Amino acid sequence: xxxxxxxxxxxxxxxxLTWFLTISLLPLAAVTLIVYGRSKHSLEHEVTQDxxxxxxxxxxxxxxxxxxxxxxxxxxSRTPDIIRAMKTFDDAFKKGGLFSPRYMKADRNLxxxxxxxxxxxxxxxxxxxxxxxxxxxxxxxxxxxxxxxxTGIYCETGLAEVFNRASTILGTGxxxxxxxxxxxxxxxxxxxxxxDKGLIIGVVALQMNNEAIYEIINDYTGLGRTGETVxxxxxxxxxxxxxxxxxxxxxxxxxxIELGSNRDPVVEKAVRxxxxxxxxxxxxxxxxxxxxxxxxxxxxxxxxxxDLDEAFAPIDQLRVVSLWVSLVTL
Numbered sequence: 522x523x524x525x526x527x528x529x530x531x532x533x534x535x536x537x538l539t540w541f542l543t544i545s546l547l548p549l550a551a552v553t554l555i556v557y558g559r560s561k562h563s564l565e566h567e568v569t570q571d572x573x574x575x576x577x578x579x580x581x582x583x584x585x586x587x588x589x590x591x592x593x594x595x596x597x598s599r600t601p602d603i604i605r606a607m608k609t610f611d612d613a614f615k616k617g618g619l620f621s622p623r624y625m626k627a628d629r630n631l632x633x634x635x636x637x638x639x640x641x642x643x644x645x646x647x648x649x650x651x652x653x654x655x656x657x658x659x660x661x662x663x664x665x666x667x668x669x670x671x672t673g674i675y676c677e678t679g680l681a682e683v684f685n686r687a688s689t690i691l692g693t694g695x696x697x698x699x700x701x702x703x704x705x706x707x708x709x710x711x712x713x714x715x716x717d718k719g720l721i722i723g724v725v726a727l728q729m730n731n732e733a734i735y736e737i738i739n740d741y742t743g744l745g746r747t748g749e750t751v752x753x754x755x756x757x758x759x760x761x762x763x764x765x766x767x768x769x770x771x772x773x774x775x776x777x778i779e780l781g782s783n784r785d786p787v788v789e790k791a792v793r794x795x796x797x798x799x800x801x802x803x804x805x806x807x808x809x810x811x812x813x814x815x816x817x818x819x820x821x822x823x824x825x826x827x828d829l830d831e832a833f834a835p836i837d838q839l840r841v842v843s844l845w846v847s848l849v850t851l
Contacts (some may be wrong), residue, residue, distance in 0.1 A: 522533070522826075524803045528631075542829060543778065549665075550752070558674070558696055562675040563579075565833070566651060568752070568810060568827075568832050568833070569798050569810065569812065571743060572744075572748075572798070572810065572825050572826070572827060572832075573748075573798065573812050574743065575618045575742070575744055575748075575825055575827040576750070576812050576814065576823070578743075578824055579737060579738065579750060579823075580823070580827070581818060582740075583734075583738075583739045583816065583818070583819065584734065584739055584755070584816075584818055585754070586734070586737060587632075587695065587818050588696075589821065590711050590727070590729060591693050593727070594693060594711050594712060594713045594725060594727050595693055595713050595724075596726045597638070597713070597725055597726075597727075598713035598715050598716075599619070599712060599716075602634060603649075603715060603725055604715060604717055604722070606627075606631045606634075606635065606649065606658070607715045607722055608629075608717070608722065609627045609630075610624070610631070610649055610657045610763070611625045611629065611651050611657060611660050611722065613626075614651065614655065614657040617703075618667075619657075619666065619667050619724040620762070621842055622744055628658075631648065631658075632660075633662060635647055635649075635658070636660050637660055639660045639727075642727075643730050643733060644727045644728055644730060644798075645652070645704075645728040645729065645730050645731070646659060646660050646663070646707070646727070646728040646737045647659070647660045647725070647726070647728075648680070648712075648725070648726040648727075648728075649709050649723060649724075649725055650670065650680065650684050650688075650712075650714075650724040650725075650726065651723055652670045652688060652721055652722060652723055652724075653669070653671070654668075654670045654671035654681075654684060654688075655667065655668070655669050655670075656668050656674070657723075658672060663682070663703045663704070664703055665703045669701045670684050670685075671684075672687070675703070678699075678702070679696030679697055679698075679699050679701060679702065679708065679709065679710050679711075680696065680708075680726060680728075681695070682696045682697075682710075682711045682829050683695065683710045683711060683712035683726055684712055684724050684726060686712070686782075687712040687713055687714045687726075688714060688721060688723045688724050691714045691716070691721060692713075692714075693711065693712070693713045694711065694712050694713075694814075695709065695710070695711045695818070696709055696710045696711070697709070697754060697818075697819070697820055698734070698764075698819060698821070699754075699774075700774050703817050706731070706772070707731060707764070707773055707774055708728055708729075709728070709729045709734070709762065710726050710727065710728050710729070710817075711726065711727050711729060712724050712725065712726035713725060731793060735764055735765065738750050738752060738764050739765070739766065739767070741767065744825070744827055745832075746831055747767075747826055747827055747828035747830075747831045747833050748767075748825070748826065748827035748828075749766045749767035749768060749825075749826065750766065750770075750823060750824065750825045750826075750832075751764075751788065751804075751823070751824050751826075752764050752767050752816075752819075752821045752822065752823050753778070753788050753791065753792050753821065753822050753824075754792060754820055754821055754822070755780070755792040755822070756777075756781065758780050759778060759779055759780060760777065760778040760780060760785075760788050760789055760792045760822065761774060761776075761777050762774070762775075762776040762777070763821060766829070768805060774798075776804070778804065780792075780793075784804060785801075785802075785803055785804040786801055787801050787805075787813045787826075788804070788813070788822060788824055789801075789813050789844075790822075790824030791814060791815055791822025791823055791824050792814040792815070792821075793815075793820075793822070794815040795813070795815070796809065796813060796814040796815065797810040797812070797813060798810075798813070799811065801830060803824075803826060807828060807829075808828070808829040808830075809827060809829055809832075810827055810829055811824055811825065811826035811827075812826070812833040812835070813814045813825075820845060827834055
């Protein structure tokens with residue numbers, strides 16, 4: 522029987538064709554699904570690791586910045602010039618106040634050195650406090666100059682916090698990054714005790730530069746078009762955003778999330794001291810891939826994230842390629 526006569530029997534031909542397609546396509550489909558699944562998992566892992574790398578890089582930069590500032594203020598507090606300035610200002614302030622001839626003379630003599638240090642080290646301000654808590658010197662001479670930070674109107678501020686720590690436990694103290702009423706913007710302070718012959722005679726405090734901190738947080742290298750890092754602190758029953766970020770440059774201390782509202786679950790987890798990674802919905806109600814962690818040095822919850830559409834764009838491309846390969850093979 523010739524092949525021509527064989528295919529004149531349509532039922533047999535259709536059955537053979539059906540079995541052939543079934544036997545051929547089942548392994549093809551299985552292989553395609555397995556390859557796609559493994560490739561997708563690999564790409565998801567790679568994207569998550571990229572976010573983790575960015576988060577770790579920023580974390581190291583923040584910690585390095587803080588450690589450097591701690592060394593700065595500790596070294597400064599022990600220099601003979603600061604000890605001499607502290608004694609001179611304290612004596613002038615106690616005997617005549619801020620506007621006495623004796624204080625004005627001390628200010629003329631010592632201000633150039635203190636201002637040079639503040640500007641060259643990139644701090645927003647430099648303070649000297651008496652052991653009683655009086656702010657007896659400030660480079661910027663703000664309205665807090667002359668105030669007592671243990672009993673006055675600024676006794677609840679971050680600057681008062683670091684003064685109390687430095688003067689009571691004789692150690693370097695760093696404040697939360699919080700709103701400071703004198704400058705009407707967020708501020709963080711770091712302070713160290715000034716000792717003379719083992720006795721505390723005052724405290725030197727430095728106001729850290731906001732732009733330097735923001736520069737680290739807002740470094741979007743490796744975060745693509747939609748990626749960003751947001752930081753927040755727990756204030757009472759809220760997560761308060763501490764710095765501007767890509768999608769909201771005015772977020773610092775204006776954007777707040779009620780804890781338990783589920784408006785941004787990973788921010789809540791981060792400020793509560795938890796860490797992790799995964800897909801979630803952020804404060805914009807946008808699906809994102811995120812990694813989150815708590816930074817104890819600044820008491821921050823930190824979330825590094827990227828919009829899911831951009832993060833998983835390679836997976837979408839892989840899906841399209843796999844479909845076309847399957848069609849061409851078929």
